Amino acid sequence: MFDVVVIGAGLSGLQAAYTAQQAGLSTVVIEARNRVGGKVWSVPLASGRGCAELGAAWVNDSLQPRIWAYAQKFGMKVVKQRLEGRAVMQEDPDSRMEFPFGISPDFSPEEKKNLEHIRGHIQAESLKPGPPSVKDDNVSLDQYVRDLGALPKTIGMINLWAEVMHGLESTEESAAWFIDYCRRNRGLLAIRADDSTGGQYLRFQDGAQTIANRIADLIGESNIHLSSPVISIKDHTSHITVTTTDGKTFTGRKCILSIPSTMYRELNISPRLPKPVREVTDETVLGDYNKAIVCYDRPWWREQGFNGYFASYSGPVILARDTSVDEKRHYSLTCFVNGQKGRDWGKLLPHERRAVVLQQIAKIFKAGSDSEAFRPIEVFDQIWQHEPFSRGALAPITAMGHLTQYASVYGKPVRNLHFVGTEYSPEWKGYMEGAICSGEIGAREVAAAIGQKPQAKL
Numbered sequence: 193m194f195d196v197v198v199i200g201a202g203l204s205g206l207q208a209a210y211t212a213q214q215a216g217l218s219t220v221v222i223e224a225r226n227r228v229g230g231k232v233w234s235v236p237l238a239s240g241r242g243c244a245e246l247g248a249a250w251v252n253d254s255l256q257p258r259i260w261a262y263a264q265k266f267g268m269k270v271v272k273q274r275l276e277g278r279a280v281m282q283e284d285p286d287s288r289m290e291f292p293f294g295i296s297p298d299f300s301p302e303e304k305k306n307l308e309h310i311r312g313h314i315q316a317e318s319l320k321p322g323p324p325s326v327k328d329d330n331v332s333l334d335q336y337v338r339d340l341g342a343l344p345k346t347i348g349m350i351n352l353w354a355e356v357m358h359g360l361e362s363t364e365e366s367a368a369w370f371i372d373y374c375r376r377n378r379g380l381l382a383i384r385a386d387d388s389t390g391g392q393y394l395r396f397q398d399g400a401q402t403i404a405n406r407i408a409d410l411i412g413e414s415n416i417h418l419s420s421p422v423i424s425i426k427d428h429t430s431h432i433t434v435t436t437t438d439g440k441t442f443t444g445r446k447c448i449l450s451i452p453s454t455m456y457r458e459l460n461i462s463p464r465l466p467k468p469v470r471e472v473t474d475e476t477v478l479g480d481y482n483k484a485i486v487c488y489d490r491p492w493w494r495e496q497g498f499n500g501y502f503a504s505y506s507g508p509v510i511l512a513r514d515t516s517v518d519e520k521r522h523y524s525l526t527c528f529v530n531g532q533k534g535r536d537w538g539k540l541l542p543h544e545r546r547a548v549v550l551q552q553i554a555k556i557f558k559a560g561s562d563s564e565a566f567r568p569i570e571v572f573d574q575i576w577q578h579e580p581f582s583r584g585a586l587a588p589i590t591a592m593g594h595l596t597q598y599a600s601v602y603g604k605p606v607r608n609l610h611f612v613g614t615e616y617s618p619e620w621k622g623y624m625e626g627a628i629c630s631g632e633i634g635a636r637e638v639a640a641a642i643g644q645k646p647q648a649k650l
């Protein structure tokens with residue numbers, strides 16, 4: 193019998209296993225996929241020019257201490273997000289405006305003032321300490337900003353934030369969920385920033401998945417069972433048994449479940465989770481959060497003074513960034529196709545998905561039909577809703593009213609079962625840092641329950 197059986201080898205599960213091991217607990221990790229990392233997935237380019245980050249990419253060295261400590265421990269080289277050049281805002285398919293990167297788009301003075309007022313309000317709310325308000329949890333983010341007097345362009349921008357941050361429309365998540373997310377993540381502006389003050393500052397030259405692979409090495413290959421989807425968890429009070437689809441059984445004193453809560457309902461957990469836990473987790477949703485990564489031979493957009501960043505109200509790409517690693521002659525635009533537009537895009541055939549993305553890139557950067565925009569050397573499209581062991585991203589979002597109603601049970605241990613995942617993290621929820629933070633907390637909970645003291649942080 194193991195002390196701890198960890199289900200899932202994403203960053204939260206890996207960290208939980210590593211912290212538990214460091215506390216002297218015998219640990220086994222059971223992972224459905226044939227790889228570790230979960231939503232951190234770096235795929236080598238056929239051209240040999242580095243890798244494409246199909247999942248998580250950006251980190252911050254000063255604001256995210258856990259992921260940064262690993263980056264240093266593993267000697268990982270980083271690249272700073274490029275800030276030079278003009279950005280583009282697309283308001284509808286036929287109108288675009290260029291603006292200096294990092295400044296609000298050049299809307300009319302009234303529209304600009306309105307956007308800055310509402311953004312300032314949300315930023316102020318997101319710097320307040322404490323739990324979210326019940327009132328704000330029962331109103332959609334869209335209604336919340338309308339009640340504050342948002343004008344159409346501001347309403348569009350808030351919707352774009354919901355799409356790009358969570359893969360949902362602003363009508364589909366509560367204002368409290370949005371504000372709480374910002375509170376846990378150093379405020380709205382830190383989430384949106386691409387410089388040293390924000391979440392999109394640095395990327396890893398050799399891929400973020402290296403962190404997951406190297407933590408797995410620390411845990412030990414023999415302690416991680418890949419290609420082993422779990423179907424049932426049985427809590428016998430004195431111990432717990434975990435069974436996989438191919439009939440393997442693992443026995444532990446405790447179990448740490450690290451899969452997104454939206455997927456708990458697919459497991460046969462006995463005895464059943466308490467009713468309030470089921471009520472909240474049965475209703476969490478995962479966003480439509482997709483990437484099209486378009487790789488070129490040269491960064492042609494820079495020659496015309498473009499930064500590579502664009503945002504669009506009309507889509508299908510709602511936001512894009514230059515994700516090149518010049519040292520490796522890797523030149524790419526990473527295009528997010530999220531929310532409702534991502535839902536629609538995911539229904540297209542692969543060649544249709546690629547065609548609409550290339551057409552939009554060409555339009556945004558004023559490139560002709562015979563230009564390099566239409567001659568990528570590689571294109572990746574990753575639809576996380578199509579991944580059976582992810583079903584969307586970034587992190588499960590609670591239903592309207594549930595964040596406050598079920599705060600006392602959401603993510604809290606049930607008998608011998610403990611829950612981790614980026615969704616539960618008090619810091620950088622939705623991010624790799626949050627996954628590591630939650631994994632650490634979950635393992636400490638288990639160690640305390642078993643009566644062991646964790647030794648070290650990393």
Ligand SMILES: Cc1cc2nc3c(=O)[nH]c(=O)nc-3n(C[C@H](O)[C@H](O)[C@H](O)COP(=O)(O)OP(=O)(O)OC[C@H]3O[C@@H](n4cnc5c(N)ncnc54)[C@H](O)[C@@H]3O)c2cc1C
Nearest residue numbers: 200202203204224230231248249250422585614622623624
């Ligand atoms: C497109 C995209 C872009 C992102 N960008 C960033 C970014 O720039 N910066 C950042 O910090 N974060 C980013 N993230 C978020 C980041 O990837 C996640 O927050 C983090 O990886 C979540 O880790 P986790 O362990 O909580 O969950 P997961 O990674 O989902 O791990 C859960 C694990 O459980 C496994 N599993 C599921 N079901 C079963 C089962 N039945 N049996 C066994 N195992 C199972 C899964 O295969 C997976 O390995 C991004 C994510 C996506 C998808």
